[in-house]
Amino acid sequence: MQLVSLLDKMKMEHLASQLETVCEQAAKRDLGLKEFLAEALQTEWNGRHLKGVEGRLLQARFPWVKTIEQFDFAFQPSIDRKVMRELAGLSFVERAENVVLLGPPGVGKTHLAVALGVKAIEAGHRVLFLSLENLLTRLTRAKRENRLERQLQLLVYPKVLILDEMGYLPMNREEASLFFRLLCRRYERASIIVTSNKSFVDWGEIFNDQVLATAILDRLLHHSTTINIKGESYRLREKRKAGMLCPHPEPKEDSPELPVAVAGDIAAARKKEEL
Ligand code: ADP
Numbered sequence: 312m313q314l315v316s317l318l319d320k321m322k323m324e325h326l327a328s329q330l331e332t333v334c335e336q337a338a339k340r341d342l343g344l345k346e347f348l349a350e351a352l353q354t355e356w357n358g359r360h361l362k363g364v365e366g367r368l369l370q371a372r373f374p375w376v377k378t379i380e381q382f383d384f385a386f387q388p389s390i391d392r393k394v395m396r397e398l399a400g401l402s403f404v405e406r407a408e409n410v411v412l413l414g415p416p417g418v419g420k421t422h423l424a425v426a427l428g429v430k431a432i433e434a435g436h437r438v439l440f441l442s443l444e445n446l447l448t449r450l451t452r453a454k455r456e457n458r459l460e461r462q463l464q465l466l467v468y469p470k471v472l473i474l475d476e477m478g479y480l481p482m483n484r485e486e487a488s489l490f491f492r493l494l495c496r497r498y499e500r501a502s503i504i505v506t507s508n509k510s511f512v513d514w515g516e517i518f519n520d521q522v523l524a525t526a527i528l529d530r531l532l533h534h535s536t537t538i539n540i541k542g543e544s545y546r547l548r549e550k551r552k553a554g555m556l557c558p559h560p561e562p563k564e565d566s567p568e569l570p571v572a573v574a575g576d577i578a579a580a581r582k583k584e585e586l
């Protein structure tokens with residue numbers, strides 16, 4: 312049988328498309344038979360891996376793709392690089408543990424959540440990114456349409472579920488109890504990464520129910536790593552560098568809260584970005 316049709320039958324499309332180059336390179340480098348075979352199979356493997364990563368990146372529905380390598384840790388000294396390095400090693404995914412990223416707007420919570428998601432995708436895991444608002448819309452609609460069980464199954468399937476912006480909007484009782492159900496289903500089975508601008512003491516407000524908030528925190532934090540980012544907004548730094556905002560003193564090391572004037576700047580900067 313012809314080589315090309317064999318490759319076709321064996322669905323080795325990547326090697327088939329690069330066959331000429333692989334052979335030329337092998338001849339140039341005077342490779343032995345085994346070395347050539349390894350090189351050819353590596354070409355096919357690389358192509359498959361890349362295609363898998365691209366597919367999983369699309370399925371993840373990230374708002375944008377950012378990596379750990381693109382994160383400027385020098386700008387955010389409150390983040391323990393060792394902890395981030397360990398998380399990037401993905402043993403938390405293997406152990407179905409959670410990650411909670413807390414901090415004021417613009418400090419890089421979503422960036423780090425997406426970056427960990429990208430690492431998980433590169434390692435072959437399925438990831439899904441949802442804003443909390445989007446998650447609650449999905450769950451309440453599914454319940455209304457009598458297909459909650461199916462929706463919960465879909466949300467348990469990804470090895471990593473990223474829930475972004477917990478706490479920007481409070482939940483009603485139904486939403487909070489649906490969220491709790493999802494949490495119970497994923498508990499000790501698959502990881503959740505949550506980002507929030509609210510510290511844990513304020514989570515009672517988010518869920519409108521202290522008892523439920525305690526039960527949610529209990530499940531979420533039982534096996535988890537919390538990263539509490541205390542620092543200035545990266546977006547504001549960029550705007551300030553560009554001379555679009557008046558200079559402000561740096562926020563104090565021990566105070567995660569931004570001064571009111573800076574909060575105003577954030578709103579203005581966000582508006583500008585939205586335009
Ligand atoms: P948050 O989710 O905390 O509001 P984001 O993660 O959305 O903040 O960050 C806002 C923007 O600033 C994003 O484009 C992000 O990539 C960038 N950013 C934030 N912190 C850093 C950092 N330390 N290094 C590089 N880029 C950063």
Ligand code: MG
Pocket residue numbers: 420421422475476506
């Ligand atoms: Mg964010």
